[in-house]
Amino acid sequence: MLKKPESDEYAPYYEKYVSSIPEGDLLQILDEQMKETMNLVKDLNEDQAHFRYAPEKWTVKEVIGHITDTERIMSYRLLCIGRGEMAKLPGYDDNQYVKNGKFNHFSIGELSAQLSQVRQNTIALLKSLDDEALLRRGNANGTGVTARAIAYIIAGHELHHRTLIKDRYMGAESFGGAHE
Template identity: 45%
Template sequence: MINKPRSDEYAPYAEGYVNKVPDGADVLQVLADNQIKTYNLFHNMTDVQAMHAYAEGKWTLKEVLGHMIDTERVFSFRAFVFSREDISLPGFDQETYVFSTDFNSRTIQSLADEFKAVREATLFLYRAFSAEQLKRSGVASGALVKVGALVYITAGHEIYHLDIIKERYL
């Protein structure tokens, strides 16, 4: 089991994500369980439903899912790089990523399938980390982060967006 990281093992912005993972939970199981939950949520939507934004200027549900996919790729890539002892990566601008593609032109089922595939790859990577690799760290967006913390950040980021979807979209 991967232990919940201490606050000095990740950037302050990530605390909200880390704290979304319940204390004592097996974070890999949380990721596996939420893979199914998130996939089903989006796969069962119509494209009309998935084009909903809760306010002017806010992302559509397709864009939210696209952002979740992009961010999981970034977090898992960071974990991969740092686990191999490469220690510095630039940050990424989520707005640029979302608006540099056209998630809205895709079907929600296509996005849901991509999410499921990305999560499957993430789980293979995270399950393969040794105890030593989970302790390794690197710099991303100018802040030190440990590999194990990135696992929690990945899980918490998804939970964060699922909460927003539940509160503001559905």
């Protein structure tokens, strides 16, 4: 079982993500999370998928695209650090990625399928890393981080955005139809 990382294994910014994940089998948590996210968005119509809870905020589609892109990037970091990469891994501008991703041109089904596939790949990657690899430390976006911390950041990031979808998007009066 993959134990939670210590606070010195990641930048303080990521504490909100790491601390949101309960103790337990992280592989099972990642799998269950994806099922919950897929269930949350599977019945959205196009109007709901294009909903923004405030001006300049992302649409639901853009949030799903952002979760997917971030997991791709974090999984790459997980692979690099787990394999012993010593080069500093770059950061990224999530707003630029969302803008250039043009996620609103895809159906919510297409975006959900991409996210599900990326999550399956993340789980497969995690299964391939032994304890030694998971404890390796590297540098991503200018800060030290371990591979296992990245695994928890992936889970916490997805949970954070799923919660936002439920609370700020689906919880808005103007969302367009009841979705429990």
